[in-house]
Structures are given as structure tokens and as C-alpha cells.
Amino acid sequence: MTDPSQERPSRSENFWTARETALSWFLTTDHKRVAVLYALTLIATFALGSVGAAIVRLELITPAGDLVSAEAYNRAFTLHGIVMVFFFLVPLIPATLGNFLLPLMLGAKDLAFPRLNLASWYVFVIGAGLAVAAIAMGGLETGWTFYTPLSSVYADGYVTLAILGVFVSGFASIFTGINFIVTTHTLRAPGMGWFQMPLFVWGMYATSLVMVLATPVLAVTLLLVIAERAFGIGVFDPAIGGDPLLFQHLFWFYSHPAVYIMILPALGVMSELVTAGSHNRIFGYRFVAFSSIAIAVLSFLVWGHHMFTSGQSMYGGIVFSFLSFLVAVPSAVKAYNWAATLYKGRITLNTPFLYALSFIGLFVFGGLTGLVLASIAVDVHVHDTYFVVAHFHYIMVGAAVTAFMGGLHFWWPKITGRLFNESLGRFSAVMLFLGFNLTFFPQFVLGYLGMPRRYHEYDPDLQIWNVLSSAGVPMLAVGYGLPLLYLGWSLKIGEKAGRNPWNAAGLEWTTTSPPPEHNFPEPPEWEGPAYPYPVGETEEPQVQEEAQPKPEREA
Numbered sequence: 049m050t051d052p053s054q055e056r057p058s059r060s061e062n063f064w065t066a067r068e069t070a071l072s073w074f075l076t077t078d079h080k081r082v083a084v085l086y087a088l089t090l091i092a093t094f095a096l097g098s099v100g101a102a103i104v105r106l107e108l109i110t111p112a113g114d115l116v117s118a119e120a121y122n123r124a125f126t127l128h129g130i131v132m133v134f135f136f137l138v139p140l141i142p143a144t145l146g147n148f149l150l151p152l153m154l155g156a157k158d159l160a161f162p163r164l165n166l167a168s169w170y171v172f173v174i175g176a177g178l179a180v181a182a183i184a185m186g187g188l189e190t191g192w193t194f195y196t197p198l199s200s201v202y203a204d205g206y207v208t209l210a211i212l213g214v215f216v217s218g219f220a221s222i223f224t225g226i227n228f229i230v231t232t233h234t235l236r237a238p239g240m241g242w243f244q245m246p247l248f249v250w251g252m253y254a255t256s257l258v259m260v261l262a263t264p265v266l267a268v269t270l271l272l273v274i275a276e277r278a279f280g281i282g283v284f285d286p287a288i289g290g291d292p293l294l295f296q297h298l299f300w301f302y303s304h305p306a307v308y309i310m311i312l313p314a315l316g317v318m319s320e321l322v323t324a325g326s327h328n329r330i331f332g333y334r335f336v337a338f339s340s341i342a343i344a345v346l347s348f349l350v351w352g353h354h355m356f357t358s359g360q361s362m363y364g365g366i367v368f369s370f371l372s373f374l375v376a377v378p379s380a381v382k383a384y385n386w387a388a389t390l391y392k393g394r395i396t397l398n399t400p401f402l403y404a405l406s407f408i409g410l411f412v413f414g415g416l417t418g419l420v421l422a423s424i425a426v427d428v429h430v431h432d433t434y435f436v437v438a439h440f441h442y443i444m445v446g447a448a449v450t451a452f453m454g455g456l457h458f459w460w461p462k463i464t465g466r467l468f469n470e471s472l473g474r475f476s477a478v479m480l481f482l483g484f485n486l487t488f489f490p491q492f493v494l495g496y497l498g499m500p501r502r503y504h505e506y507d508p509d510l511q512i513w514n515v516l517s518s519a520g521v522p523m524l525a526v527g528y529g530l531p532l533l534y535l536g537w538s539l540k541i542g543e544k545a546g547r548n549p550w551n552a553a554g555l556e557w558t559t560t561s562p563p564p565e566h567n568f569p570e571p572p573e574w575e576g577p578a579y580p581y582p583v584g585e586t587e588e589p590q591v592q593e594e595a596q597p598k599p600e601r602e603a
């Protein structure tokens with residue numbers, strides 16, 4: 049508790065200490081606390097998903113199916129896929145960094161609908177709980193894609209329950225999307241026009257559009273599967289008049305855009321890391337901002353590239369192939385603009401920046417292999433092989449999770465008011481990069497040599513590549529696990545962070561670290577362009593006694 053004799057308690061209290069009871073957390077409407085609740089939940093789901101991955105990689109060390117049965121193997125990769133995609137990666141950046149930062153970056157007291165924000169967390173937990181229950185009761189074997197007729201007719205696991213979990217958690221996505229869109233429209237600080245907003249906000253905005261527009265399609269699709277399983281209504285099962293390909297169309301009409309729910313936020317984080325890490329204004333602000341919107345729009349037009357081998361018409365395939373190539377344009381616009389920002393920047397190779405660099409490498413490589421897959425003739429060869437597994441892990445894990453790690457380190461002093469150990473930070477970032485490549489690069493080779501995905505036995509000739517891939521896993525574990533430790537320690541032993549330890553631009557750096565309950569002592573205003581670098585280079589930024597608000601904008 050704070051000293052009751054203090055005159056202005058709201059100023060020295062931060063959002064962590066403002067209220068102390070457990071109930072105050074479970075009933076909080078503070079976006080920063082909701083972000084923390086989400087973060088703790090996602091650590092748990094990541095751990096669960098990793099168990100599935102570990103079983104898969106252990107099994108694949110030897111060519112024989114000797115660790116688990118084929119059935120158990122199917123359940124392990126299904127567990128892994130469902131948990132990682134729907135209950136980890138989709139909410140990862142929006143629900144944690146997005147929730148925490150959006151109001152701070154816009155100069156607002158909170159999100160537009162604080163209670164809806166809390167509700168989204170509860171809905172998410174309920175959805176995840178249903179899916180975990182399905183897994184605990186024995187799991188399911190459909191893969192995370194729930195393809196029919198396997199999921200609707202043949203599967204005998206807890207498909208309905210798992211689908212219900214995914215269905216329910218979709219509402220969390222929709223709530224978050226609505227909240228972010230309305231907040232961006234209505235709660236910007238005076239002086240902050242659309243083109244003064246940080247690019248992370250643009251990324252969140254584009255993501256929210258996809259969340260609101262695509263998620264209902266998945267929800268309806270999943271309801272139809274349940275309807276077929278439970279009531280025998282013929283939607284997808286040909287025996288009762290359905291069409292199994294209809295499922296694939298509907299599923300990918302959501303799930304391709306959903307890939308951008310996973311990567312657009314990461315691209316937004318990157319723009320912040322690149323500008324702050326090079327102390328430079330972003331090159332081509334408007335191009336970077338609009339490219340997020342362009343990616344969001346295009347993401348709806350390419351779902352057919354998942355169905356090149358499903359018998360869709362050749363002309364359909366050509367159109368989907370062309371449109372998929374088109375997505376490379378706005379993505380490359382971003383990469384080039386980051387490169388131009390780094391050029392002539394004053395670069396500090398700190399932890400967030402190392403993550404940013406490894407992101408750029410992994411994202412570009414993942415993207416280029418995506419173009420390989422978008423070429424119909426090659427896709428026919430590597431469809432449903434480890435080439436695909438490698439490609440999407442480069443984007444989803446290599447790029448998206450790395451960007452999250454970079455963002456987490458970058459905003460950690462703001463969130464907690466503490467600095468972390470830089471050497472351990474750099475070490476972990478490098479380990480993650482090396483471990484990642486060791487795990488997933490061999491899978492490109494495996495796929496190219498013809499190893500199909502979702503198989504638990506394989507040709508002994510392929511063992512060496514599988515062993516290499518599995519050898520990367522302990523390194524990955526260090527890369528993900530070590531930050532948990534030193535970030536955790538920093539809460540107790542870390543130096544106190546000033547309000548702006550990186551000399552970064554943006555409203556979130558003008559308030560105390562950690563921010564008070566309603567973010568700013570006085571409602572802030574914004575003047576001038578976005579990213580007014582350089583910022584406060586002259587003052588001694590690192591340690592500050594007690595986080596006391598100073599006059600706005602000292603630069």
C-alpha cells in the first residue's frame with residue numbers, strides 16, 4: 049500500500065500497485081492489466097503447444113515410429129497446431145503489446161471499451177479451456193485445419209469440443225478488433241492526425257480490420273462442422289449431399305487472412321524497433337502505413353493458393369498464384385523502407401535491435417519461400433511436405449514470435465519500470481536466431497526431398513536432416529526460456545528505468561515507467577510529425593531515482 053500521507057497518490061502509484069487485491073485484477077478495466085492477464089495466459093498456452101512440438105520432434109529423431117503410436121502422433125501435432133495458432137499466435141501481439149500500447153501511443157486514458165476488453169480475455173480463457181478440456185480428455189487427430197470429411201465423419205476424438213473452443217475464442221479476436229478500431233478513430237490525442245500515428249498503431253489497425261472481417265467466416269464454418277457432426281445436416285459430407293471442398297474454401301478464406309493477423313502486428317513492432325534502434329525517422333512513412341492496409345486487403349484474395357492440388361480450375365489457380373505474388377509488393381515496400389531507415393541511422397546493437405535484425409532476415413527468407421510455394425508448378429511438387437512446414441514456421445515463429453520478443457524487450461522498461469540484463473538479452477537473441485535456423489532450415493531440404501508432413505515414420509535416408517532439425521530444439525528452448533528468467537529477475541533486481549531509456553520517440557515514452565493507472569498525469573498533445581528523431585540525445589537517460597513526471601517533451 050502507498051503512504052496515505054502522500055499528497056498526490058495517483059502520481060506515484062503505477063498501474064501495478066494502484067490496487068492490490070486479486071479481485072482488482074480479475075475485474076480490472078485497465079488495458080495495461082488486461083495485457084498482463086493475456087500475457088500470463090499466453091505463456092501457459094505456449095508451454096502446452098511446445099509439449100506437442102517436442103513430442104513430434106522427439107518421435108522424428110528416428111525413422112521408425114517408435115516413441116508414440118501413429119494415433120498419438122496425430123494427436124500431438126494436432127494439439128501443437130491448434131494451441132499454437134488459435135490460442136497463442138493469433139492473440140500474441142494484439143492482446144499483449146497492442147492492448148498495453150495502443151492507448152499509450154495515442155495519448156488516451158484507456159481503450160474505447162474497457163469492459164469489452166476485459167470480456168475478451170474471459171471469452172478467450174473460456175475458449176482455451178474448452179480446447180484444453182478436449183485435449184485432456186484424449187485429444188483429436190484432425191490437424192489444426194479440421195479438414196472435412198475427416199473432421200466431420202471419420203474422426204473419433206473430441207472434435208466438437210475443440211471446435212467449440214476455437215469458435216468461442218474467435219469472439220475474443222472480434223472484441224479486440226472492434227475495440228482497437230474505435231479507439232484509433234476516436235481517442236487520438238489532440239494534434240495526432242492519422243499520419244502522425246506510430247506505425248505500430250497502423251499495424252494494429254490493419255490487423256483489427258482483418259480480425260473483424262475474417263473471424264466470423266471461421267466461426268460460421270466451424271458451426272457448420274458441428275451441425276454436421278451433431279445433427280447430420282449435410283454441408284460437407286458428400287454422402288449426405290455436402291461438399292468437402294466447400295470446407296477448404298471457407299476455412300482458408302479465414303485462415304489465410306489469419307496469417308496476417310499473426311504477421312501484421314509483427315511488422316508494426318518492427319517499424320518501431322527499426323526507427324528507435326537507428327535513431328532515425330522512418331523512411332517513407334506513408335508507404336509503410338498504407339502497405340499494412342494493402343496487405344490486409346490482399347490477404348482476402350489469395351486463399352486459393354492452399355488449394356492448387358485440390359482440383360480447382362486451372363484459371364482459378366493462375367489468378368490465385370498471381371494475387372499471391374502481389375502480396376510480396378507491399379511486404380517488400382516495408383523491407384526496403386526499413387533498410388533505407390537503417391541507412392544513415394545511428395545504430396545501437398542492443399537486444400531489441402538484434403531481434404529486429406533477425407526478424408528481417410527470417411521474414412525475408414520466409415516470404416521468398418512463400419513465393420516459391422505460390423508458383424503452381426513447384427507447389428504441386430512440395431505440397432503437404434516439410435517445405436510447407438518450414439515456410440510457415442519461418443513466418444509464424446521466425447518472424448512473428450521474434451518480433452514479439454524484440455517488442456517485449458523494447459517496451460519492458462516501460463511496462464515494468466525495470467531494465468533487464470543486456471548481455472543475457474543479446475545472448476538469448478543470438479541463440480534464438482541460431483536455434484531457429486537449425487530447427488527449421490533442414491525442413492526445407494526434407495520437404496524438397498519429399499518428406500510429407502504429418503507422418504511419424506519416414507525413409508531412413510532422411511534421418512540426418514531430421515536429427516539436425518531436432519537438435520535445434522534445445523537451442524530454441526534456451527532462446528525462449530532464458531528471457532523468461534532474466535526478465536523475471538529484473539523485476540526484483542533490475543535497475544530502475546527512466547521514462548525513456550532508449551531515447552525513443554512516441555507518447556508512450558513521455559509518461560512514467562511503469563505508467564500510472566490512467567496513463568498520463570495530464571492529457572497529452574502531439575505536435576509535428578511522427579518519429580521526431582533524434583530524441584533527447586543530450587540528457588543522461590538511463591537511471592532515474594523515482595519515476596516522477598517531468599514536463600512533457602523535453603527534446
Ligand code: HEM
Pocket residue numbers: 101102104105125126128129130132133136137190191192193437441444445449487500501502503521524
Ligand atoms: C508460435 C509458434 C508455432 C506455431 C504457430 C506453430 C504452428 C504449427 C502448425 C500450424 C503446424 C501444422 C500442424 C498440422 O499439420 O496440423 C505445425 C507443425 C509442426 N511444428 Fe509448429 N508451430 C510453432 C512452433 C513450433 C516450434 C517451436 C517447433 C519446434 C520444436 C515446432 C515444430 C513443428 C513440427 C516438427 C511440425 C510438423 C508436424 C508434422 O507435420 O508432423 N513448431 N506447427
Ligand SMILES: [Cu+2]
Pocket residue numbers: 303304307350351353354
Ligand atoms: Cu495462404
